[in-house]
Amino acid sequence: AQSVTQLGSHVSVSEGALVLLRCNYSSSVPPYLFWYVQYPNQGLQLLLKYTSAATLVKGINGFEAEFKKSETSFHLTKPSAHMSDAAEYFCAVSRNSGNTPLVFGKGTRLSVIA
Amino acid sequence: DAGVIQSPRHEVTEMGQEVTLRCKPISGHNSLFWYRQTMMRGLELLIYFNNNVPIDDSGMPEDRFSAKMPNASFSTLKIQPSEPRDSAVYFCASSSGVDYGYTFGSGTRLTVV
Numbered sequence: 001a002q003s004v005t006q007l008g009s010h011v012s013v014s015e016g017a018l019v020l021l022r023c024n025y026s027s028s029v030p031p032y033l034f035w036y037v038q039y040p041n042q043g044l045q046l047l048l049k050y051t052s053a054a055t056l057v058k059g060i061n062g063f064e065a066e067f068k069k070s071e072t073s074f075h076l077t078k079p080s081a082h083m084s085d086a087a088e089y090f091c092a093v094s095r096n097s098g099n100t101p102l103v104f105g106k107g108t109r110l111s112v113i114a
Numbered sequence: 115d116a117g118v119i120q121s122p123r124h125e126v127t128e129m130g131q132e133v134t135l136r137c138k139p140i141s142g143h144n145s146l147f148w149y150r151q152t153m154m155r156g157l158e159l160l161i162y163f164n165n166n167v168p169i170d171d172s173g174m175p176e177d178r179f180s181a182k183m184p185n186a187s188f189s190t191l192k193i194q195p196s197e198p199r200d201s202a203v204y205f206c207a208s209s210s211g212v213d214y215g216y217t218f219g220s221g222t223r224l225t226v227v
Contacts, residue, residue: 099145
């Protein structure tokens with residue numbers, strides 16, 4: 001079975017500060033990993049995905065994540081937070097074959113303080 | 115492409131009534147997923163289809179829930195009878211393969227009173 005654990009249900013950063021959202025995964029097979037963002041009253045938007053190519057993945061809006069197999073982690077970072085980054089962020093895992101469902105973490109709410 | 119289209123965006127219904135949620139996946143995508151989002155349980159997979167065939171419905175909470183995909187461009191999720199604990203946001207997503215990611219609709223916010 002696959003699962004992800006997001007550490008911290010709520011993270012608060014100052015505008016311009018580093019954003020670090022933590023995700024650890026558990027998978028019996030090589031995983032595909034995703035980060036999604038959800039703005040209030042909206043659907044989920046794909047930020048980036050890891051599909052067994054480069055371990056450092058760059059996504060939209062200046063976000064990136066690094067796949068670390070030894071640590072079973074896929075943390076999301078952004079060098080400088082912007083007010084518009086305030087949202088809910090979800091880490092998700094899937095098997096790397098076929099059309100299999102995503103298994104989501106509980107989410108981390110990011111607040112950005114001016 | 116208009117993306118994954120869900121209707122209605124909001125639904126308020128009385129306990130005991132039948133509710134039907136609709137989803138139009140992206141053209142060419144051969145997988146469709148139904149998720150439910152609540153504060154307590156987060157995002158849960160209810161059911162998914164590959165090539166219009168239900169593959170795993172183990173997430174469907176009760177027999178009151180049913181889902182169909184009669185063709186590649188349409189799916190429904192039905193709740194009959196509805197109960198207040200069914201109140202949640204229901205998302206539909208489609209995909210053409212895990213390598214390409216999954217595209218989510220805007221969701222249907224269901225309130226059962």
